[in-house]
Amino acid sequence: MSLKSPTLKQQIELMQYALPRHLDDGLVMRIATPDDAESLARFNGHTFGRERFDELLAAYTRHYASDAHPIIGAANTLIVEDTRARKIVSTMCLIPQTWTYAGIPFPVGRPEVVATDPEYRHRGLVRAQFETLHALSDAMGHLVQGITGIPYFYRQFAYEFALDLGGGRVCYFTDVPALKENETEPYHLRAMTCADIPFAARLYERACARSLVACPRPESLWRYFLDDSPLARAYRMPFQIIATTDGRAVGYVDCNHDIWQDAITVGEMEVAEGQSLRAVMPPVLRWMKAHGEAEGARQNKPVNAIYFALGRAHPVYDAIPELLPKMRPPYAWYIRVADVPRFIRHIAPALDARLARSTMAGYTGELKISEYRRGFKIVFENGKIANAEMWQPTVDERGDCGFPPLVFLQLLFGRKSLAELREMFPDVWANTEPTVLLDALFPKQASCVCAVG
Numbered sequence: 001m002s003l004k005s006p007t008l009k010q011q012i013e014l015m016q017y018a019l020p021r022h023l024d025d026g027l028v029m030r031i032a033t034p035d036d037a038e039s040l041a042r043f044n045g046h047t048f049g050r051e052r053f054d055e056l057l058a059a060y061t062r063h064y065a066s067d068a069h070p071i072i073g074a075a076n077t078l079i080v081e082d083t084r085a086r087k088i089v090s091t092m093c094l095i096p097q098t099w100t101y102a103g104i105p106f107p108v109g110r111p112e113v114v115a116t117d118p119e120y121r122h123r124g125l126v127r128a129q130f131e132t133l134h135a136l137s138d139a140m141g142h143l144v145q146g147i148t149g150i151p152y153f154y155r156q157f158a159y160e161f162a163l164d165l166g167g168g169r170v171c172y173f174t175d176v177p178a179l180k181e182n183e184t185e186p187y188h189l190r191a192m193t194c195a196d197i198p199f200a201a202r203l204y205e206r207a208c209a210r211s212l213v214a215c216p217r218p219e220s221l222w223r224y225f226l227d228d229s230p231l232a233r234a235y236r237m238p239f240q241i242i243a244t245t246d247g248r249a250v251g252y253v254d255c256n257h258d259i260w261q262d263a264i265t266v267g268e269m270e271v272a273e274g275q276s277l278r279a280v281m282p283p284v285l286r287w288m289k290a291h292g293e294a295e296g297a298r299q300n301k302p303v304n305a306i307y308f309a310l311g312r313a314h315p316v317y318d319a320i321p322e323l324l325p326k327m328r329p330p331y332a333w334y335i336r337v338a339d340v341p342r343f344i345r346h347i348a349p350a351l352d353a354r355l356a357r358s359t360m361a362g363y364t365g366e367l368k369i370s371e372y373r374r375g376f377k378i379v380f381e382n383g384k385i386a387n388a389e390m391w392q393p394t395v396d397e398r399g400d401c402g403f404p405p406l407v408f409l410q411l412l413f414g415r416k417s418l419a420e421l422r423e424m425f426p427d428v429w430a431n432t433e434p435t436v437l438l439d440a441l442f443p444k445q446a447s448c449v450c451a452v453g
């Protein structure tokens with residue numbers, strides 16, 4: 001599989017979309033070119049590094065805005081340039097990728113690295129770029145956009161916090177068990193290579209199966225993450241294989257340069273079936289502690305713990321509960337679904353399967369979901385979704401259930417149950433039989449998405 005999906009630039013040409021777009025005061029919105037990569041790297045490094053230049057983000061930018069990047073590239077990067085001052089003043093990029101919902105693949109556009117020069121803020125530059133990016137991403141067939149970002153801000157662009165993001169447990173360095181005298185490490189860590197991909201891919205697939213929404217990783221994506229070119233290595237660490245003393249791979253860890261609230265981060269960790277997870281943890285903790293101390297010194301940041309950012313539930317938490325005293329609650333992905341009925345039609349086989357297993361098996365009828373100012377109608381025939389379409393609630397016909405705008409996305413993506421939403425929002429309601437139907441169709445189910453970044 002190639003990683004190259006259509007780019008924003010190609011979509012602009014296809015739609016004859018009006019870009020470059022002239023904004024006020026000599027500002028122009030356009031697609032970046034590889035020649036912008038270095039100025040964009042400087043711009044992002046300064047804009048995000050509040051106290052000091054963010055070297056890692058600058059290195060990431062240098063890669064993603066170059067022609068060498070297999071997924072993003074300059075062709076998926078929007079910039080606003082002040083043509084009078086001849087400088088970049090705002091930007092965002094798009095990372096096309098595929099996620100799955102209960103195993104059903106769907107195309108996603110992930111906007112990333114959204115930034116405006118402090119002197120140009122509150123002038124609508126991000127709003128203008130989102131108008132363009134959303135129109136193009138929708139036209140590229142992305143059923144969903146997902147963004148990880150600062151609190152509240154993206155709500156203004158029709159996003160809802162609909163999926164868990166991160167969260168996990170913390171192990172303090174002081175609790176990391178030391179190697180006993182005369183004891184040798186029973187397992188060691190080494191950089192993953194492409195030869196390890198079939199092994200790691202099996203483990204990753206098993207992890208994806210625990211998550212309602214997941215981001216599958218074909219071989220081409222593993223190769224992308226293992227890219228050892230200087231451009232990629234400047235900001236990304238290779239995954240580590242956990243191996244026995246005789247070199248047999250038993251698991252892998254995704255460790256990185258991220259230091260978050262004084263802790264070095266683990267983004268993924270899996271071991272093979274039949275391997276004791278508890279047995280591999282002490283060597284992994286020791287390795288992570290040494291790595292965290294080195295990173296802290298290199299980045300001049302305090303580090304005193306290891307953060308297993310593996311979601312709400314993970315086998316690691318069950319393996320060493322006594323070493324993980326602190327819980328960090330998940331944040332959330334901002335999710336935008338421009339056409340909810342279309343998404344429901346797309347995932348209908350998963351919803352049909354849930355219905356078939358439920359007390360409403362074989363159901364025939366309609367479910368009218370009001371969002372007060374608009375709504376959706378799902379039509380069922382003999383236990384299967386026959387259609388989903390937009391539907392307009394009125395004073396006389398208020399439907400079967402109601403949600404304030406966008407809140408339904410939390411139910412759709414399994415973040416909260418209907419009962420929890422009713423508790424949180426007094427204007428979420430459902431009639432009796434629709435309650436049973438909604439509970440059957442949309443049970444609460446955790447997700448931990450390891451997205452393409």
Ligand SMILES: CC(C)(COP(=O)(O)OP(=O)(O)OC[C@H]1O[C@@H](n2cnc3c(N)ncnc32)[C@H](O)[C@@H]1OP(=O)(O)O)[C@@H](O)C(=O)NCCC(=O)NCCS
Pocket residue numbers: 047048090114115116117120121122123124125126127128148149150152153156
């Ligand atoms: C957050 C940031 C990208 C906003 O850029 P901007 O160009 O000022 O955004 P816009 O002017 O297009 O703002 C769009 C709307 O959001 C509002 N807004 C701007 N900054 C906001 C903020 N930090 N929080 C909430 N709302 C904000 C604006 O008032 C505007 O509302 P309006 O359209 O009703 O008038 C910019 O402040 C920035 O670069 N911050 C540092 C980097 C950062 O945190 N990026 C986001 C990482 S996820």
